[in-house]
Amino acid sequence: MQLTQRVFLVLLLMVYLAPAQAEHGEPPVNMVEISDTLTTSGQPQAAYFDALAEQGFELIVNLAPPESHGSLENEGGLVGERGMTYVNIPVNWDAPAEEHFEFFRKVMAESRPMNTLVHCQVGFRASTFTFLFRVIEEGVEPDEALESVHAAWVPNETWTEFANRFLSEHGIGYQLDIE
Structure with a gap:
């Protein structure tokens, strides 16, 4: 195959694949797939909710207050x-509060095994709450559960x-060790 044909094919592929990325936006920051049914991340862009629906996500849990920087005005809608x-x-x-974690535990326990995304602004709250849920409710070894936290941050x-x-x-x- 000649060089010009190869260049043309590469450009054609780029043009073909680019709309799919642009259509759904970039994946959220600190996106960590913990299992086939549980993922944590930072705030998804509005267009990315299409990709999440196409990937079979059923439940979106947002741990950030609605007035947080970068939040979406009508995310629930x-x-x-x-x-x-x-x-x-x-x-x-x-000041994370006990009642928030207890409500999170209840939501997660009642919704398992729904395909769930837990997110906040940048994935820090999401990864820590999910760590606690997995260890306390699901009996996951703490060191194993902590790996997904450290994929996003060190608390x-x-x-x-x-x-x-x-x-x-x-x-x-x-x-956990205080850093």
Whole structure:
């Protein structure tokens, strides 16, 4: 095959594949697939909810307050229009609360094994709440569950203390190190 034909084919492929990426936008920051039915991430772009629906996601759990920087004004509507269920649990970044985690646990326990995306602004709240759920509710070994947290971040002091409190309260002899 001549060089000009190869260049033409490469350009044709780029033109063909680019609309699919542009149509759905970029995947959200810190997107971590934990299992076939559980993923965490940062805030998806509005167009990316089409991709999530096409991938079979059924439940979107948003842990960021609606007024958070980068949040979508009508995220619940965007999700619902695509046939998925939306739950917003507005967790304060500086002061995560027990009642928010308990509500999250309930939502997650009642919705398993739905294909679920748990997200927040950048995936930090989402990864930490999901870590706790997996360890406390699903019996996943803490070191294994922590790998998905570390794929997004290393929890700060506030979030490490929050996680350690819940682990201790549930009789799990594991503590995250404060970085």
